Amino acid sequence: MDFIMDDETIDDLDLNGIKVIQKKDAFRFGVDAVLLANFARIPKGANVIDFCTGTGIVPFILAGKTNASYITGIEIQESMVEMAQRSIRYNKLETRIGFISGDLRDKELLKTLPKADVVTVNPPYKLKDSGIINLDDKNAIARHEICCTLEDVIIATVKVLKDNGRMYIVHRPERLADIFCTMRKHRMEPKVIKMVYPSIGKAPNIVLIEGQKYGGQFLKWETSLYVHDEDGSYSDEINKIYGRK
Amino acid sequence: MDFIMDDETIDDLDLNGIKVIQKKDAFRFGVDAVLLANFARIPKGANVIDFCTGTGIVPFILAGKTNASYITGIEIQESMVEMAQRSIRYNKLETRIGFISGDLRDKELLKTLPKADVVTVNPPYKLKDSGIINLDDKNAIARHEICCTLEDVIIATVKVLKDNGRMYIVHRPERLADIFCTMRKHRMEPKVIKMVYPSIGKAPNIVLIEGQKYGGQFLKWETSLYVHDEDGSYSDEINKIYGRK
Numbered sequence: 001m002d003f004i005m006d007d008e009t010i011d012d013l014d015l016n017g018i019k020v021i022q023k024k025d026a027f028r029f030g031v032d033a034v035l036l037a038n039f040a041r042i043p044k045g046a047n048v049i050d051f052c053t054g055t056g057i058v059p060f061i062l063a064g065k066t067n068a069s070y071i072t073g074i075e076i077q078e079s080m081v082e083m084a085q086r087s088i089r090y091n092k093l094e095t096r097i098g099f100i101s102g103d104l105r106d107k108e109l110l111k112t113l114p115k116a117d118v119v120t121v122n123p124p125y126k127l128k129d130s131g132i133i134n135l136d137d138k139n140a141i142a143r144h145e146i147c148c149t150l151e152d153v154i155i156a157t158v159k160v161l162k163d164n165g166r167m168y169i170v171h172r173p174e175r176l177a178d179i180f181c182t183m184r185k186h187r188m189e190p191k192v193i194k195m196v197y198p199s200i201g202k203a204p205n206i207v208l209i210e211g212q213k214y215g216g217q218f219l220k221w222e223t224s225l226y227v228h229d230e231d232g233s234y235s236d237e238i239n240k241i242y243g244r245k
Numbered sequence: 246m247d248f249i250m251d252d253e254t255i256d257d258l259d260l261n262g263i264k265v266i267q268k269k270d271a272f273r274f275g276v277d278a279v280l281l282a283n284f285a286r287i288p289k290g291a292n293v294i295d296f297c298t299g300t301g302i303v304p305f306i307l308a309g310k311t312n313a314s315y316i317t318g319i320e321i322q323e324s325m326v327e328m329a330q331r332s333i334r335y336n337k338l339e340t341r342i343g344f345i346s347g348d349l350r351d352k353e354l355l356k357t358l359p360k361a362d363v364v365t366v367n368p369p370y371k372l373k374d375s376g377i378i379n380l381d382d383k384n385a386i387a388r389h390e391i392c393c394t395l396e397d398v399i400i401a402t403v404k405v406l407k408d409n410g411r412m413y414i415v416h417r418p419e420r421l422a423d424i425f426c427t428m429r430k431h432r433m434e435p436k437v438i439k440m441v442y443p444s445i446g447k448a449p450n451i452v453l454i455e456g457q458k459y460g461g462q463f464l465k466w467e468t469s470l471y472v473h474d475e476d477g478s479y480s481d482e483i484n485k486i487y488g489r490k
Contacts, residue, residue, distance in 0.1 A: 203466040
């Protein structure tokens with residue numbers, strides 16, 4: 001197999017046969033990215049930008065399940081972008097997905113992008129100073145606000161979105177006040193929220209938010225998602241998202 | 246019975262025999278106020294202020310179930326305060342509860358109050374312009390931001406609270422971005438949140454929030470409360486709150 005290296009795996013998304021290459025030992029995509037891609041409403045023909053794209057999981061899911069015209073993934077770690085580009089070639093999705101190695105804080109880079117109808121982002125969740133061991137570690141960069149803060153993400157999103165365009169972000173519930181206040185500060189109005197619980201009786205551990213650039217103030221709450229049923233098995237909603245019977 | 250008038254009822258809280266007088270046809274206390282009083286953590290000997298107190302339901306529940314030293318209810322509608330004062334006499338709680346008729350926007354009034362350890366508030370939920378028929382209607386004043394906005398409530402709360410004191414507010418989930426952003430604007434940090442659902446599979450319809458004056462940034466999510474079980478009966482948690490077997 002020419003597409004993958006010894007330290008990588010190639011994983012089936014159960015979605016039109018699309019597969020994504022990942023490192024065996026570095027940050028691998030999780031349920032968060034899958035939920036984000038399923039939460040985002042993508043108009044037909046939309047131009048989409050995915051920040052903090054990592055393996056490219058969100059663009060690949062969107063290519064498989066929506067009529068987005070083109071999806072651009074932006075990722076600061078060059079080695080991840082090189083890997084994601086091999087996933088494009090493997091899936092023959094060159095006409096629908098592109099990856100760019102760059103820093104979302106780079107305003108010159110953002111200016112070169114065509115204006116987006118939709119932005120998706122699965123950013124680092126944790127504050128920079130919360131328990132990092134190695135600043136160069138791929139996992140640390142993906143999980144902690146080392147290379148970009150929540151505010152950097154919102155600023156970049158506002159810059160690349162068309163007026164009234166939508167953003168979709170997945171994050172941790174304990175950051176919700178930060179998220180709402182940072183969004184509002186930059187006129188990215190929170191419009192829809194969906195809480196994700198590991199199971200009934202637990203506190204939520206993932207939050208999905210839709211924002212609208214220059215949107216009016218009204219927040220709609222979707223029904224919550226429970227990942228596991230009370231017997232510990234995956235819930236019907238999760239099985240449906242993962243394309244299982 | 247000398248305590249109640251023809252257009253009033255006297256309702257048992259199932260809590261140390263405490264009863265509260267209400268109008269038959271005007272704003273009657275609901276599950277929101279009961280959940281708020283049960284959500285608030287009241288240190289022993291605390292001085293508590295309850296804004297938008299209405300019938301006084303929150304002070305009466307707190308007097309019955311906590312070791313608060315004294316609870317002051319503030320209410321703008323004089324007729325409600327007169328009724329709530331009769332509830333005090335009926336329950337012989339003169340040493341633990343007092344009601345004041347006043348406007349929480351009145352800074353001179355707020356200065357006369359002893360500094361509070363805890364503030365509770367069940368404010369009007371709806372924006373002023375959202376479908377009001379009669380501005381003088383008691384229900385309209387309790388439900389719409391006619392006499393005070395969310396920001397008025399937060400400003401008054403910060404004024405009367407001791408540094409690091411806690412506030413407990415019950416509100417509608419669709420206002421959550423407003424709540425968080427207004428709290429932060431006035432350095433009232435959201436610390437704990439609890440979502441309340443009518444039942445599993447529905448969107449949440451009540452939110453309970455603990456804030457701390459000058460508190461550090463970390464938001465803890467409590468397990469959610471479901472009012473009804475799937476068969477339509479009240480959940481165990483609700484029955485426990487209402488003191489039912």
